[in-house]
Amino acid sequence: MHKKIIRRTAVSTSHLPNNLPEVIKQIYATRGMQSSQELELTVARLQGMVEETALLGIDQACQLLHQALVDKKRIVIVGDFDADGATSTALMMDALSLFNSHNHDFIVPNRFEYGYGLTPEIVDIAAQQQAQMLITVDNGISCIAGVKRAKDLGMQVIVTDHHLPGHALPIADAIVNPNQHGCNFPSKSLAGVGVAFYLMLALRKYCREHNYFAAQGIGEPNIAQLLDLVALGTVADVVSLDANNRILVAQGLKRIRAGQTRPGIQALIEIANKNQQRLVASDFGFALGPRINAAGRLDDMSYGINCLLAKDLSSARVMAAELDDLNKTRREIEQGMQQEAERVLTSLNFDEVNLPSALSLFQADWHQGVIGIVAGRLKEKFHRPCIVFAKANEADNDPQNAEIKGSARSIPGLHIRDLLEHIDSQNPGLISKFGGHAMAAGLSIKQKDFAQFQQLFNTMAGQWLKPEDLDSIILSDGELDTELLTLEFAEQLREAGPWGQNFSEPLFDDTFTLVQQRIVGEKHLKIVVQKTAMNNVGIQSKQVFDGIAFNVDIKAWPNAQADQVHLAYRLDVNEFRGKRTVQLMIEDIRTI
Structure with missing residues (x-):
């Protein structure tokens, strides 16, 4: 569909630090950044997160969970079959182990047999596993019949979810969901994994206050070690990256880049051919998330969860390779279905x-x-x-x-x-x-x-x-001065993130001279474009840049008549055989 390119209206940047380039300040301000404090995504900035006490129902959930741990009750986590559900489940499994539980397990519904969420059938499976407490992650708020079944069987139920509630709520013992009616938690965009993380933060505080760790003879768990899962699930679920979620994602990214991540995530990074030290938020959405999701889409999400829970890199690599194969199959099925769908529309x-x-x-x-x-x-x-x-x-x-x-x-x-x-x-x-x-x-x-x-x-x-x-609209941050089309500035933009839903990665538009064009990989357009630049003494020079546009109309491209093109693009860094160069990731290309 032909898209309109609309440039964002310039806004005041006086509230942002002067040491930032004006381009980046403008990018931040037009995305609603309110203060310089939002830039402080350091370890100390974790203290700037919204307090967990603001979540309705979290005190009750902590009280129930603490008692379940003391009584060594059988706890079963009920997850969901997407990447948010998988990371939420893995987070709860790991976290409960940190709290010295040895009597917990998980169930994730197979979408082809049971469908979504805590259904009565899933409750019956949990009952066969002698579950005494059920904890839902990334589901439960709409599971009225399933929760009732669990209560009828004498189980305690804690619902943790982020989906929007209906008119009726399940009769759970505790519900933790920032979107439930009456909850004043300001960050309504938490993913399911974010809700689970907050519950574990609150549980640690509750256990500390009730002398649980001393009684168990264990040290307080470091909940921050779960942030790699939080970052992955948050981005993969495409929730809005508000200030609170940006802290969570930035912290998770920081840990992963520093090598402080679980073997499963490391193996997924390897199989996706990504550089762990230079990982960016979009890699969660386009590289790691789809591989985890493929398990739930085509087979059993337990594969994805077990990969995230792997204790060593060798077993994680085996599972990551299986997920990669499933993802390739998913792509083939998807492409065929999309072509059929477009044929239906044509008919x-x-x-x-x-x-x-x-x-x-x-x-x-x-x-x-x-x-x-x-x-x-x-x-x-x-x-x-x-x-x-x-x-x-x-x-x-x-x-x-x-x-x-x-x-x-x-x-x-x-x-x-x-x-x-x-x-x-x-x-x-x-x-x-x-x-x-x-x-x-x-x-x-x-x-x-x-x-x-x-x-x-x-x-x-x-x-x-x-x-x-x-109207399909591309929001542009305007022209980017040619002297900023550099590897250094591309790196600066990368580090200015994390970018994601409702905090979109910078996108620019401009006219270039088309120098070369060819199709690669059947439907991707690889181009070389040229731009005339003026240096500070008034001397012109011609600079060339590589660009790539994915999934172009191969009936329209390559276009032998094209000389000047208008591009909407993102400034990116291309890594190939150890060499790093500037690359334009083209969102829209049209001839002039």
């Missing part, structure tokens, strides 16, 4: 100009584990809210009674979970279950109801969205 006479307000697609043979990624890809390409459905089960007699599961991705301007809730309230029984966030959600419906849902989804989205919301 409906939809193109980038003639599109409905929202897209919803179903095909009986699509892979349930990959629908979320395909929905995201279609949302990016067409800039429309998108739901992709796959068959969840087979009905005995009538295929139309089979359940289908949808994964939704939205665009700014449409809160997808709220829209699903509105459709559900207006059409009782149409949606059997749903849940999620503003930008991503999941739901289940009957196959026979797909056409009705498809029409309702498009109609309601059209009513909720403003016309300007449907």
Whole structure:
């Protein structure tokens, strides 16, 4: 879809330190940075995090957990089958061991058998494992029936989650969720792994105050050693990088770069061919996270969790290689599904100009584990809210009674979970279950109801969205002076992060002369561009830069007629055979 490039409006930077380059100050200020304190992402800055006491329900959770540890109760952690769920589960497993528990384990639902969250069936499995306490991580807030089943069986239940609650809450013994009604915790964007980390911080304080460590004959655990998991899960779950989350991610990155990380993360970095000492936040989202997610998408997330829990590098490398193979298979399935989805849109006479307000697609043979990624890809390409459905089960007699599961991705301007809730309230029984966030959600419906849902989804989205919301926009930080197109400044931008959701990596736009162009890897455009620079004594010089644009339209590129091109790009560092050079990562390319 043709995108509009809009430059950010300059704002005051007087509240930021004078020793920063003006470009970086402007980048920070336009992303809402309020004070120089937000730049202090050092170890001491951990003290600047929001206090754990601000989380509603955390005192009650600590009291229950402390008593469970004292009584040596059987604790079972119930996770989720994505990277946030995997890191949350691994964090709880490791943390409870640090608190001297030897009687805990985890269950992560297989999405193909049980679906999402703490279901009654998962509770029954936990009961077979003699669970006395259940702790949910990255799920639970919508698991009304599962929590009731656990309580009926005499289990204690602590829910830790970050998803938005519905009208009813589960009857858990304690709920810790910054988004639950009445919680005054200001950082509403914590990932599930962030909530789990905060609970462990609070538990350490509670145990200290109740003389637990002395009674157990152990030292106080260093909870900071869990920050590598927090950073990975936070970025991989694409939650907003507010000031609090930036502290968590920066601290996790710092530990990983210094070699203070678990074997599983080290092995994932190796298999992804990343430099551990120069790791950046985006590597969590584009390199490590997808490999962990592949286990939950195609097989069993236990593989991903066990990799993160590996005690030595050799076993971690074996598991990381398995995850890498699963991720390659996931990519192949995803590419095939995306091509089929685009063919379906073409058959409906939809193109980038003639599109409905929202897209919803179903095909009986699509892979349930990959629908979320395909929905995201279609949302990016067409800039429309998108739901992709796959068959969840087979009905005995009538295929139309089979359940289908949808994964939704939205665009700014449409809160997808709220829209699903509105459709559900207006059409009782149409949606059997749903849940999620503003930008991503999941739901289940009957196959026979797909056409009705498809029409309702498009109609309601059209009513909720403003016309300007449907314009695909690239927000640019403007032109970057040619003298700043250097390796040194690219490094400075990297270190100015961590960058991520709602604290976006700097992006610039400018016109260049196109010198060379070729397709690599089937659909990526590798180019060399030239820019004329003026030095401080008025002498012109021509400088050339490498650039790469991924997944271009190979019908349009290479373009022998192109001489001048306008690029929207990120300034990046390319590492190849030990050599580091400046590279333009191209978000948008068009001829002039």
